[in-house]
Amino acid sequence: MLQGSMTGNGRPQELLLPVPSAYIAITLVAALVLNLLALPETVARLRPDLIALMLIYWVVYHPRRLGFLPAWALGLAMDVADGSLFGQHALSYALLMYLAILLHRRILMFGMLQQMLHVVALLLLSQAVTLVVRLAAGAEFPGGTYFVASLVGALLWPIVFTLLRLPLRPRTEAGAV
Amino acid sequence: MQNSPPPFFQRGPSLVMRFALFSLLSLVFLVADARFNYLRLVRQGMAVMIYPLQRGAAMPWESFDRLSGFLAAQAELLADNERLRFQRLRDGAALQTQQSLEAENRHLRELLTLRERLPRETIPAEILFSHRDPFTRRVVVDRGSQNGVVEGSAVVDPTGVVGQVTRVFPWLSEVTLISDKEQAVPIQVVRSGLRGITFGTGYDHGLELRFMPVNADLQNGDVLVTSGIDGTYPPGLPVAVVANVERNVAYAFARIYCSPAAGVSGRGQVLIVASTDRLPPNPIREEELAARRAKREGN
Numbered sequence: 001m002l003q004g005s006m007t008g009n010g011r012p013q014e015l016l017l018p019v020p021s022a023y024i025a026i027t028l029v030a031a032l033v034l035n036l037l038a039l040p041e042t043v044a045r046l047r048p049d050l051i052a053l054m055l056i057y058w059v060v061y062h063p064r065r066l067g068f069l070p071a072w073a074l075g076l077a078m079d080v081a082d083g084s085l086f087g088q089h090a091l092s093y094a095l096l097m098y099l100a101i102l103l104h105r106r107i108l109m110f111g112m113l114q115q116m117l118h119v120v121a122l123l124l125l126s127q128a129v130t131l132v133v134r135l136a137a138g139a140e141f142p143g144g145t146y147f148v149a150s151l152v153g154a155l156l157w158p159i160v161f162t163l164l165r166l167p168l169r170p171r172t173e174a175g176a177v
Numbered sequence: 178m179q180n181s182p183p184p185f186f187q188r189g190p191s192l193v194m195r196f197a198l199f200s201l202l203s204l205v206f207l208v209a210d211a212r213f214n215y216l217r218l219v220r221q222g223m224a225v226m227i228y229p230l231q232r233g234a235a236m237p238w239e240s241f242d243r244l245s246g247f248l249a250a251q252a253e254l255l256a257d258n259e260r261l262r263f264q265r266l267r268d269g270a271a272l273q274t275q276q277s278l279e280a281e282n283r284h285l286r287e288l289l290t291l292r293e294r295l296p297r298e299t300i301p302a303e304i305l306f307s308h309r310d311p312f313t314r315r316v317v318v319d320r321g322s323q324n325g326v327v328e329g330s331a332v333v334d335p336t337g338v339v340g341q342v343t344r345v346f347p348w349l350s351e352v353t354l355i356s357d358k359e360q361a362v363p364i365q366v367v368r369s370g371l372r373g374i375t376f377g378t379g380y381d382h383g384l385e386l387r388f389m390p391v392n393a394d395l396q397n398g399d400v401l402v403t404s405g406i407d408g409t410y411p412p413g414l415p416v417a418v419v420a421n422v423e424r425n426v427a428y429a430f431a432r433i434y435c436s437p438a439a440g441v442s443g444r445g446q447v448l449i450v451a452s453t454d455r456l457p458p459n460p461i462r463e464e465e466l467a468a469r470r471a472k473r474e475g476n
Contacts (some may be wrong), residue, residue: 014379029230032227032230033230033233033234034234035309036227036230036231036234036235037234037235037237037238037308038234038235038237038238038239038305038306038307039238044307044309046313046448047309068195068196068198068199069199072199072202075203076206076223076226077223077226079292080220080224080227081224081227081230081231082221082308082309082310082318083210083310083313083315083344083351084308084310084312084313085207085210086205086206086207086209086210086216086219087203087204087205087206087207087210088203090199090202090203090206091200091204091207094196094199094200094203095196095200097196097199098192098195098196101192102192112379125401133207134312136373137207137211138359139312139313139358140312140358140379142312142379144313146311155434
């Protein structure tokens with residue numbers, strides 16, 4: 001499965017259908033729901049921020065489609081749902097958007113493995129921002145496992161990449177053109 | 178707006194400007210929330226909007242629970258049933274003596290002209306999920322202001338105190354567990370009558386009894402119950418058991434670790450106990466206010 005997605009990212013770019021804005025919105029809301037999914041305590045600490053992953057994907061592959069405002073609003077929604085400080089996720093998503101827009105041409109040049117390295121760096125930075133904010137507000141360091149979520153997120157990158165592209169593949173059946 | 182093609186080469190504010198704007202906005206929100214507790218209404222409004230998503234996201238786990246309940250083995254159910262029947266017998270006997278004790282207590286309190294202890298209103302609730310936030314220990318229960326939950330109520334389960342309601346939304350409310358780092362519970366040691374305050378440590382199985390002198394009369398295994406002097410927690414509910422006492426003369430206070438009595442993590446049913454506002458006003462606060470008023474008039 002992983003191999004397939006890697007070949008999909010080879011130098012000759014795959015031709016995809018134009019992306020409707022509704023599709024982007026649906027994927028982001030789906031990521032929000034998945035983020036809110038109730039999980040047993042032990043697994044919950046390892047789960048990555050799927051919204052962050054989606055934001056990176058859309059900004060890297062369709063840089064003019066997603067603005068700061070929706071990302072920031074999603075951050076506020078995450079803060080309310082999470083009971084965390086209001087603006088904490090919003091700030092980390094703003095940073096994520098900035099870095100992703102800044103690096104998107106660079107990230108596109110690489111293969112899947114190097115892309116994953118970029119993604120892990122972005123996710124770790126956004127987590128670090130959250131950590132700094134919470135430490136400044138008086139929280140205690142939650143331990144090293146806090147950062148494992150970013151590694152898991154990077155491992156999910158090929159899957160997110162493949163799944164998001166699936167509905168955008170041009171149909172090759174008869175009568176497609 | 179940002180998705181539509183720009184007219185000619187006009188591309189709106191630069192990337193750095195947009196980033197600066199949104200981070201500044203987030204920082205303003207953060208400070209307003211953390212320092213001044215503003216934005217309550219905004220939070221409430223957004224909570225109503227994402228409520229359906231939250232319930233939807235909690236559903237798979239809930240239905241898994243229901244399914245595993247449905248598929249429980251017959252033997253398990255029988256054993257459970259028997260255990261519960263025995264427990265009811267035992268509780269029933271205890272309850273009978275309690276009724277007479279309650280009457281006696283009321284009578285004695287009348288004689289001593291003490292304030293009567295009022296029965297409190299309770300609301301049963303179920304824990305839906307715990308937050309993703311790794312910095313706090315909080316859970317969300319399925320009753321909110323529409324069900325009469327009030328901010329500040331105590332939350333208990335059959336084995337002891339679980340926590341306190343810290344945020345109320347229309348159909349959900351957020352409970353801060355006693356193991357949260359910022360949650361304090363006023364307690365009394367059953368054996369010695371010593372009063373103190375426990376604080377959470379941020380981990381599930383740890384509480385800390387702070388500000389106790391090195392020579393305080395405490396032993397491992399001492400049971401701590403709520404003292405009730407704060408008016409939030411009803412008196413006499415088990416909170417924790419002392420697990421470890423470290424007495425180091427170099428420090429002013431002993432380090433006392435306790436393990437919570439209630440299962441403060443995970444899922445299950447809890448009882449929300451309304452807090453009563455029958456405490457007299459804080460005299461120190463009154464004095465302070467009076468002094469401030471006098472000062473203002475003096476100017």
